[in-house]
Amino acid sequence: xxxxxxxxxxxxxxxxxxxxxxxxxxxxxxxxxxxxxxxxxxxxxxxxxxxxxxxxxxxxxxxxxxxxxxxxxxxxxxxxxxxxxxxxxxxxxxxxxxxxxxxxxxxxxxxxxxxxxxxxxxxxxxxxxxxxxxxxxxxxxxxxxxxxxxxxxxxxxxxxxxxxxxxxxxxxxxxxxxxxxxxxxxxxxxxxxxxxxxxxxxxxxxxxxxxxxxxxxxxxxxxxxxxxxxxxxxxxxxxxxxxxxxxxxxxxxxxxxxxxxxxxxxxxxxxxxxxxxxxxxxxxxxxxxxxxxxxxxxxxxxxxxxxxxxxxxxxxxxxxxxxxxxxxxxxxxxxxxxxxxxxxxxxxxxxxxxxxxxxxxxxxxxxxxxxxx
Amino acid sequence: xxxxxxxxxxxxxxxxxxxxxxxxxxxxxxxxxxxxxxxxxxxxxxxxxxxxxxxxxxxxxxxxxxxxxxxxxxxxxxxxxxxxxxxxxxxxxxxxxxxxxxxxxxxxxxxxxxxxxxxxxxxxxxxxxxxxxxxxxxxxxxxxxxxxxxxxxxxxxxxxxxxxxxxxxxxxxxxxxxxxxxxxxxxxxxxxxxxxxxxxxxxxxxxxxxxxxxxxxxxxxxxxxxxxxxxxxxxxxxxxxxxxxxxxxxxxxxxxxxxxxxxxxxxxxxxxxxxxxxxxxxxxxxxxxxxxxxxxxxxxxxxxxxxxxxxxxxxxxxxxxxxxxxxxxxxxxxxxxxxxxxxxxxxxxxxxxxxxxxxxxxxxxxxxxxxxx
Numbered sequence: 001x002x003x004x005x006x007x008x009x010x011x012x013x014x015x016x017x018x019x020x021x022x023x024x025x026x027x028x029x030x031x032x033x034x035x036x037x038x039x040x041x042x043x044x045x046x047x048x049x050x051x052x053x054x055x056x057x058x059x060x061x062x063x064x065x066x067x068x069x070x071x072x073x074x075x076x077x078x079x080x081x082x083x084x085x086x087x088x089x090x091x092x093x094x095x096x097x098x099x100x101x102x103x104x105x106x107x108x109x110x111x112x113x114x115x116x117x118x119x120x121x122x123x124x125x126x127x128x129x130x131x132x133x134x135x136x137x138x139x140x141x142x143x144x145x146x147x148x149x150x151x152x153x154x155x156x157x158x159x160x161x162x163x164x165x166x167x168x169x170x171x172x173x174x175x176x177x178x179x180x181x182x183x184x185x186x187x188x189x190x191x192x193x194x195x196x197x198x199x200x201x202x203x204x205x206x207x208x209x210x211x212x213x214x215x216x217x218x219x220x221x222x223x224x225x226x227x228x229x230x231x232x233x234x235x236x237x238x239x240x241x242x243x244x245x246x247x248x249x250x251x252x253x254x255x256x257x258x259x260x261x262x263x264x265x266x267x268x269x270x271x272x273x274x275x276x277x278x279x280x281x282x283x284x285x286x287x288x289x290x291x292x293x294x295x296x297x298x299x300x301x302x303x304x305x306x307x308x309x310x311x312x313x314x315x316x317x318x319x320x321x322x323x324x325x326x327x328x329x330x331x332x333x334x335x336x337x338x339x340x341x342x343x344x345x346x347x348x349x350x351x352x353x354x355x356x357x358x359x360x361x362x363x364x365x366x367x368x369x370x371x372x373x
Numbered sequence: 374x375x376x377x378x379x380x381x382x383x384x385x386x387x388x389x390x391x392x393x394x395x396x397x398x399x400x401x402x403x404x405x406x407x408x409x410x411x412x413x414x415x416x417x418x419x420x421x422x423x424x425x426x427x428x429x430x431x432x433x434x435x436x437x438x439x440x441x442x443x444x445x446x447x448x449x450x451x452x453x454x455x456x457x458x459x460x461x462x463x464x465x466x467x468x469x470x471x472x473x474x475x476x477x478x479x480x481x482x483x484x485x486x487x488x489x490x491x492x493x494x495x496x497x498x499x500x501x502x503x504x505x506x507x508x509x510x511x512x513x514x515x516x517x518x519x520x521x522x523x524x525x526x527x528x529x530x531x532x533x534x535x536x537x538x539x540x541x542x543x544x545x546x547x548x549x550x551x552x553x554x555x556x557x558x559x560x561x562x563x564x565x566x567x568x569x570x571x572x573x574x575x576x577x578x579x580x581x582x583x584x585x586x587x588x589x590x591x592x593x594x595x596x597x598x599x600x601x602x603x604x605x606x607x608x609x610x611x612x613x614x615x616x617x618x619x620x621x622x623x624x625x626x627x628x629x630x631x632x633x634x635x636x637x638x639x640x641x642x643x644x645x646x647x648x649x650x651x652x653x654x655x656x657x658x659x660x661x662x663x664x665x666x667x668x669x670x671x672x673x674x675x676x677x678x679x680x681x682x683x684x685x686x687x688x689x690x691x692x693x694x695x696x697x698x699x700x701x702x703x704x705x706x707x708x709x710x711x712x713x714x715x716x717x718x719x720x721x722x723x724x725x726x727x728x729x730x731x732x733x734x735x736x737x738x739x740x741x742x743x744x745x746x
Contacts, residue, residue: 023478023746057689079690080660099690100649102660102705105396124650127704155691156650156658187688276473277497277529285529287453287475291720292745296668296687314669315560316430316716317452317472318528331500332475343689347664347721349745372665372722373396 011363014353019272020334021360022353025288026272027345028336029352031361033268034064034253040264041234041251042071050238053077053096053227055249058343059269060368061352062090064252077227077247081106081113082371088116090367096120096146096227098183098247100156102128106373107135110143120144120225122183124158126170129177137176144180145171146227149212151205153187160208161215168216181225182216184209185247190232193261202236210242231258231265255342256301269346270303270336272353273319275329283322284329286337289315293337294344303336310337384736387726392645393707394733395726398661399645400718401709402725404734406641407437407625413637414607414624415444423611426450426469426600428622431716432642433741434725435463437625450600450620454479454486455744461489463740469493469519469600471556471620473529475501479746480508483516493517493598495556497531499543502550510549517553518544519600522585524578526560533581534588541589554598555589557582558620563605566634575609583615604631604638628715629674642719643676643709645726646692648702656695657702659710662688666710667717676709683710 014021019028045052054068056078065076065087075094078084084095095117101110113119114136123129123145136143147164150157158164164182171179186205192198206228213223227245229237234248250258253269271293273286290313293300299313307324319337323329339345346352347369354362387394392401418425427441429451438449438460448467451457457468468490474483486492487509496502496518509516520537523530531537537555544552559578565571579601586596600618602610607621623631626642644666646659663686666673672686680697692710696702712718719725720742727735 021478024476025745099660102649103397103647103707104705105394124652125704128649131705150652154652155688155693156652158652274476276475276501279497279523279527279529279531287472290667290669290717294663296663315528316720320528331498332477332504334476344663347689350743370723372398 014360014363017360019355019358019360022272024272024274024334025292026353027349027351028270028272029253029354029364030268030270031354031356033266037251037254037265037268038067038071041248042073044235045238045246046072048238050243051245053245053247054252055098055247056083056087056368058249058346059252060346060366061364062086062092062367063364065092066090068252074245075118077249078368080371080373081109082373083368084113084119085109086367086371088113092117094118098122098185100124100128100148102131107131111135111139111141114141114143118144120146120180122146122148123167124148124156126167129167129171129174133174133177135176142176142178144178146181146183146225149182149184149209151184151186151208153185155187157184160212164212165216165219168221169219172221179221181223181227181244182209182213184226184228185230186228186233186237187230190230191257191261192232195261198232199236202233203240206237206240206243210240213242231262250342253342255297255345256338256340257297259338267338269342270338271300271345272334272336275331275333275335278329278331282325283320286319286321286335287317288337289313289317289319291316292348293319293339294341294348296344297340300337300339303338305335387733387736390733392726392728392731392733395645397645397647397707398665399726400722400724401643401645402626402727402737403641403643404727404729406639410624410627410638410641411440411444414621415446417608418611418619419445421611423616424618426618426620427625428452428471428620429456429460429741431622431719432625433719433739434737435459435465435740436737438465439463441625447618448491450622451741453744453746454482455746456741457486457492458482459740459744461486465490467491471495471558471600473497473501473521475504480504484508484512484514487514487516491517493519493553495519495521496540497521497529499540502540502544502547506547506550508549515549515551517551519554519556519598522555522557522582524557524559524581526558528560530557533585537585538589538592541594545594552594554596554600554617555582555586557599557601558603559601559606559610560603563603564630564634565605568634571605572609575606576613579610579613579616583613586615604635623715626715628670628718629711629713630670632711640711642715643711644673644718645707645709648704648706648708651702651704655698656693659692659694659708660690661710662686662690662692664689665721666692666712667714667721669717670713673710673712676711678708
């Protein structure tokens with residue numbers, strides 16, 4: 001729940017020590033790599049018409065969010081109200097919730113965030129706009145709304161074109177809410193491995209959002225923001241004429257899925273695990289499984305152990321490693337893994353063990369991981 | 374980390390209210406169904422030579438663990454040291470950690486639990502036995518050891534037969550540790566859908582553990598405990614001659630995978646979610662995804678909505694429902710889902726919203742979900 005306390009343990013005990021001092025499983029953050037990633041993305045957007053509003057869902061850590069803003073991000077994108085509360089409490093004063101916030105239970109929380117920060121929310125129905133309008137106007141706050149347009153992901157969103165214009169006109173009649181533009185996420189394309197195909201399809205589909213923008217503008221309604229994009233498409237969607245904000249998140253820490261297609265960013269998030277069993281000379285078992293590594297993008301990979309392989313991830317507390325014989329692996333030894341999906345893996349932990357060149361520097365709370373609702 | 378504070382929110386606000394009062398996503402616990410499940414399993418083991426030691430990993434909630442002990446369980450099984458700490462703090466005084474506990478960082482924590490409770494741990498290597506022996510004897514405590522025997526799951530464990538006898542002999546030479554027997558888990562069989570096949574294969578494979586027991590006994594070493602079994606096999610493994618303890622866990626709350634093969638237990642764990650989008654008349658989107666539902670056993674199912682279907686689970690914060698048209702589904706409406714895997718889903722939450730006939734009765738902390746290590 002959003003009020004949950006996060007207790008960060010061990011920071012003083014761990015500073016200055018090697019990684020082996022961390023209890024396992026631990027979520028490691030390589031701060032050199034993370035800083036390089038933040039810098040690379042900030043430089044890309046420096047001086048461009050399109051601005052960066054990094055997504056909080058990928059690292060869920062306010063220490064990183066504040067650094068992203070310090071490097072020039074116009075604000076932070078997040079996935080849900082609980083994350084927005086965490087961000088507002090951390091002093092982030094310009095927040096986009098890139099999903100629909102629905103339900104009477106959430107409205108008092110929403111208006112509280114809107115009192116503290118500039119707040120925008122995605123919408124795709126008159127019913128939701130009406131609910132937000134009533135809550136905001138009753139509380140005397142204003143909430144910015146971005147109409148979510150479905151450009152092919154088939155999740156939420158109104159179709160491009162007239163349905164979006166119709167909803168924009170409706171928003172303009174509602175008190176307490178401000179029509180701030182459009183959101184479109186090409187989530188069906190961000191992980192396409194072939195870069196040319198990814199670029200061609202992204203330009204085709206995001207053009208639907210740009211065309212919708214033009215349609216609304218031709219109807220005499222200003223469209224301040226068109227927001228979209230991800231780590232796989234930031235340099236495709238970002239430079240498109242008519243795109244104002246980019247929502248990339250995974251670039252900060254990267255996972256083994258994105259590392260394969262985005263070579264300009266370095267993997268900065270690892271899971272540290274201990275060998276707890278060596279059932280035969282060619283196989284060891286580590287003390288982390290589905291409760292410390294997400295599996296929807298497949299098993300994790302290993303750091304600096306070419307030839308060793310994790311064929312699958314199916315146990316709650318274990319992964320098995322098939323050894324090629326080139327690297328030592330004894331009971332008690334600690335190995336580093338690269339999660340296949342960083343966004344859902346960081347959700348399983350409550351802190352990053354932050355290191356530079358494998359010397360522990362700090363422990364950072366993952367405040368967003370406790371924000372369920 | 375194991376010291377994390379759990380703040381239970383909203384309990385006073387929610388008591389006596391309908392389920393719709395809960396913010397979403399919420400993890401619901403149907404206490405009538407859970408009590409019936411606990412009773413059914415307790416009655417099965419009542420008066421049998423084999424005793425029940427329910428697994429904590431499936432519900433991670435000390436309120437349920439205490440009820441299981443009150444109904445006759447000899448103690449609680451858990452998956453890791455952090456869970457054992459939570460159990461000991463809750464007054465459970467007989468704990469089995471059914472996995473290997475490895476590493477210098479964990480030893481001071483382990484001996485602390487051993488001071489407070491009767492503690493047993495699974496082992497499968499001399500290296501680990503030596504580490505446990507040194508830590509326990511230095512601290513002046515005794516830790517019971519169960520040799521894990523691999524009966525076909527191919528995860529951890531020594532092979533049946535001589536290797537187990539050899540490790541038992543080694544344990545007998547080590548101070549601070551006590552040879553308490555054998556653990557074998559037929560995890561490769563517990564979910565086999567065909568009951569006859571499940572029974573035949575389970576008896577075949579668990580006999581390897583029983584035979585290993587006899588081998589060790591013939592060598593003059595007493596084997597106080599042979600522990601194994603799961604919810605899918607409790608009534609197959611449990612009655613076998615030579616089995617002393619059963620580790621079932623999922624029976625308490627059940628998920629949509631186990632509900633299909635174990636009809637004597639009722640589903641008691643649901644996720645409550647809100648319809649946040651209705652992109653077309655035949656499809657709605659709910660406000661829960663991979664960060665509130667695990668996916669390794671497939672998508673969740675819906676409660677009381679025959680014909681409606683969740684075809685896949687691939688988004689972090691959304692699931693789409695294909696509507697058959699027989700049930701209302703409007704924006705703001707709340708629906709109940711049955712997770713496909715309860716053990717990993719409850720790990721994502723910090724509390725159960727406990728209800729009886731859909732009236733909220735209490736909120737119970739899920740203390741084990743914060744126990745990462």
